[in-house]
Amino acid sequence: MTFAGIDIGSTMTKAAVVDSDGAVLATVIGPTGAAHRHLALTVMDEAIKKAGLAFDRLAFIVATGYGRMNVPFADKQITEITCHARGIRAIFPAARTVMDIGGQDAKGIRLDSEGKVVNFIMNDKCAAGTGRFLEVIAETLGIGLSDMGGLSLTATGPVKISNTCTVFAEHEVTSRLAEGAAIPDIAAGLCESIATRVVTMVRNIGIEREMAVTGGGAKNIGLIKAIEDAVRFPVLIPPEPLLTGALGAALMGKDLVARGGAPDRIRKLEGITFFR
Numbered sequence: 001m002t003f004a005g006i007d008i009g010s011t012m013t014k015a016a017v018v019d020s021d022g023a024v025l026a027t028v029i030g031p032t033g034a035a036h037r038h039l040a041l042t043v044m045d046e047a048i049k050k051a052g053l054a055f056d057r058l059a060f061i062v063a064t065g066y067g068r069m070n071v072p073f074a075d076k077q078i079t080e081i082t083c084h085a086r087g088i089r090a091i092f093p094a095a096r097t098v099m100d101i102g103g104q105d106a107k108g109i110r111l112d113s114e115g116k117v118v119n120f121i122m123n124d125k126c127a128a129g130t131g132r133f134l135e136v137i138a139e140t141l142g143i144g145l146s147d148m149g150g151l152s153l154t155a156t157g158p159v160k161i162s163n164t165c166t167v168f169a170e171h172e173v174t175s176r177l178a179e180g181a182a183i184p185d186i187a188a189g190l191c192e193s194i195a196t197r198v199v200t201m202v203r204n205i206g207i208e209r210e211m212a213v214t215g216g217g218a219k220n221i222g223l224i225k226a227i228e229d230a231v232r233f234p235v236l237i238p239p240e241p242l243l244t245g246a247l248g249a250a251l252m253g254k255d256l257v258a259r260g261g262a263p264d265r266i267r268k269l270e271g272i273t274f275f276r
Contacts, residue, residue: 001059005249006044008067011103013039014246015047022251026051027243040071060253064245078252080245081109081120087248088212089115092236096208101217103131108202119205131216133166137190140173141183148187152222155188164197195226212236214244
């Protein structure tokens with residue numbers, strides 16, 4: 001039996017296919033566009049092909065993420081908090097805290113010794129502390145987003161960025177550039193600012209070791225260093241930080257079927273072609 005999870009985030013859509021042992025057979029990551037349903041279908045189609053499967057071999061499909069209700073072929077929709085927890089449990093069984101830095105939100109999740117969610121907190125009303133914040137500032141600095149982390153590590157003296165609002169921070173960065181501040185120093189200051197904001201938020205639910213960092217922010221080595229400096233211990237990074245939710249969704253489907261909690265698989269496929 002095989003199971004699939006699809007995570008429609010604000011900027012990226014991810015899919016994962018696992019077998020009955022929970023081993024990953026295929027994963028796919030694509031940009032989220034306005035047509036969530038079409039993209040979900042495209043990404044799932046690609047994942048199924050990559051796994052060498054036919055659609056009818058999938059025993060269960062779980063959708064998660066903010067666009068999870070726009071997946072007509074999913075058997076069940078489950079919140080990203082639950083799916084992230086399940087995904088981290090599979091990757092890092094010892095993790096007790098999850099810090100997810102996504103494209104347009106940031107969240108913290110606390111887990112018990114069995115990997116179950118005991119508390120969580122989200123920042124979904126403001127871009128500060130998210131990937132979008134970093135993207136806007138990278139454009140202001142005239143550098144690629146992927147270069148920001150590496151540049152920050154070469155800083156000789158981080159420039160403090162006091163504004164957490166994206167618009168005001170952009171103006172502040174422009175002013176610092178006009179004053180002659182070096183780009184690596186500004187990048188380091190931004191990483192410190194975001195780390196302080198997100199760590200402060202997650203501390204409201206209690207930070208407990210071990211802590212895993214997921215989402216696009218986990219790919220920024222400067223931000224990770226700033227987070228580790230703030231919490232004063234090393235953090236865990238999944239092999240592909242973007243896939244935690246999709247993996248967790250696929251494993252949730254496997255768990256449901258194993259417990260007999262999944263309903264009979266009735267999925268309307270009218271007008272949907274999975275192999276073109």
